[in-house]
Amino acid sequence: MSFDRPKELLKPVKRRFIFMTLLLAVLVEMIPLPHGSTRWLPDFISLVLLYWLINQPRRVNVGVAFLMGLVADIATAGMLGQHALAYSATAYLALSRQRQLVMFNLGQQALAVLGLMLCNQSIMVVARMLNGSAFVGWSYFLPPLIGALLWPLLTKLLLLPYRHHSV
Amino acid sequence: MDFANTPSFFRSGPKPGTRLLLCALASIALLVGDSRYGLMEQARDGMSLVLYPLQRAVNLPLGMVRHVSDYFTVQADLKSENDQLRTRQLEMSARLARLETLERELNELRSLNAIKASRNDAAQLAETLYTGRDPFSYKIIIDKGADAHLQPGQPVVDGHGLLGQITRVQPLTAEVSLIIDKNQMVPVMIARTGERAILYGYGGGVEIRYLPLHADVRENDMVVTSGIDGLYQEGTPVARVSKVERNAGAAFSRITTEPLAGVQQTRFVLVLQEKGQTPPRPAEPVVPVKKTKGKKPADSE
Known part of the structure; x- marks a missing residue:
């Protein structure tokens, strides 16, 4: 099945590449999009972050997630620390089950990612509501679903440069 | 281990x-x-x-x-737009001439009465850089900031009406909290009757709260700023009343309004000066009011 993880040896991942993909995710986050698209667009920073957490746990850890959260906070003009808290908690959850996650095939991984991203959104909702914001409606939990659907595609894309026989 | x-x-x-x-x-x-x-x-x-x-x-x-x-606009479009603008400009210049006379008169009267002319009409054009992605707050980021001497608290308008208020100034950019943001309140009045009220943003829209049941409000009434907070100039259009519900059981009538300015789609915005020169409040101990939180002194009324 093509959705299975490739059982092949990959080239070692460069630190530079991890940095580049995270930067790209931040850039995508900052594209001025028409209003309304933010209702369903997934959080790309957390998607890419989760990918590296699951596949390169020794390079990307809770601290990196925290830093990326800070960047996301500034980029989205939200409350400082909201994304940081959510990302570091999610990163911890992912890392604690990383050895299982990495063995899953892409479908199972997507399910796990869905759970993790829902957890992400819940933490942010709770943080905002404790601070006096109104509840924004259940559509706030739509982006994780779409993010999970994009997971196989993202994995294939990020693996491309590390295949030995890139056709 | x-x-x-x-x-x-x-x-x-x-x-x-x-x-x-x-x-x-x-x-x-x-x-x-x-x-x-x-x-x-x-x-x-x-x-x-x-x-x-x-x-x-x-x-x-x-x-x-x-x-x-x-660049690739159809010429017909350009022509029709040009015609439209020309007509509009003609109308406007006629109105401006009248306004100028009125302003001169007003200034004369003011000087007779020894009141300082307080209007400061300088405005700066800015472009929307991007809208914040945070679904909890309604903010836009504009491409002018401390470099253009913007200050938190300045009102921001577009061609149709009040858009919001600058709440945070960064070196090159500034954050504008839209009037539909949850913490935004604007002191307004109904243009037809002059009845004062406060327009509350509730996150995604605006409404007028705390108007008694017998208040004279109708659908399609224009809501303009009242200018009593020393921040917004009086008379800037803000919203239009879209629905009035009078429920005998409730203490206040429920008034739904729609903002006039394109709060989510404008590209160019105009940053106005604060009204300024409000005489200080008498009595009351002075408590520094933070403008950065989007709260205005008027909400204590």
Whole structure:
């Protein structure tokens, strides 16, 4: 099945590449999009972050997630620390089950990612509501679903440069 | 567990749990410090300065696409638009001439009565850089900031009416809280009757609260700023009443309004000067009011 993880040896991942993909995710986050698209667009920073957490746990850890959260906070003009808290908690959850996650095939991984991203959104909702914001409606939990659907595609894309026989 | 002879392969610094504890503590400290005490403004300024080139870079292709599509406009469109603008300009210049006479008269009267002319009409044009992605707050980021001497608290309008208020100024950009943001309140009056009220944003829209049941409000009434807070100039259109519900059981009538300005789709905005020169409140101990929180002194009424 093509959705299975490739059982092949990959080239070692460069630190530079991890940095580049995270930067790209931040850039995508900052594209001025028409209003309304933010209702369903997934959080790309957390998607890419989760990918590296699951596949390169020794390079990307809770601290990196925290830093990326800070960047996301500034980029989205939200409350400082909201994304940081959510990302570091999610990163911890992912890392604690990383050895299982990495063995899953892409479908199972997507399910796990869905759970993790829902957890992400819940933490942010709770943080905002404790601070006096109104509840924004259940559509706030739509982006994780779409993010999970994009997971196989993202994995294939990020693996491309590390295949030995890139056709 | 780390031992002295653990191979380096197994050594990976502190455990994830410890890291989580540290990071969670740090982010909670940030959350509290930022939202309750506004401690992180400096750090935010610095970070935004670092992110500014990225924003510009991301905006560049989009701007180019817009430029190209502007270039290939159909001539008929241009012509009709030109005609429209010309008519509008004619109307406006007629109105302006009348206004100028009135203004001169007003200034004469003011000088007769020894009142300082307080209107300051300087305005700055700014372009929307991007809208904040945070679904909890309704903010836009504009491309002028401390470099253009903007200050928190200045009102922002577009061609149709009041858009919001600058709530945070960064070196090159500024954040505008739209009137539909949850914490925004605008002192307004019904243009037809002059009845004063406060327009509350509730996150996604605006409504007038606390008007008694017998208040004279009808559908399609214009709502304009009343100018009694010393911040917004009086008479700027803000919203239009779309529905009035009078429920005998409730103490107040429920008035739904629609903002006039294109709060979510404008590209160019105009930053006005604060009205300023309000005489200080008598009596009452002076409590410094934070403008950055989007709260105006008028909400204590």
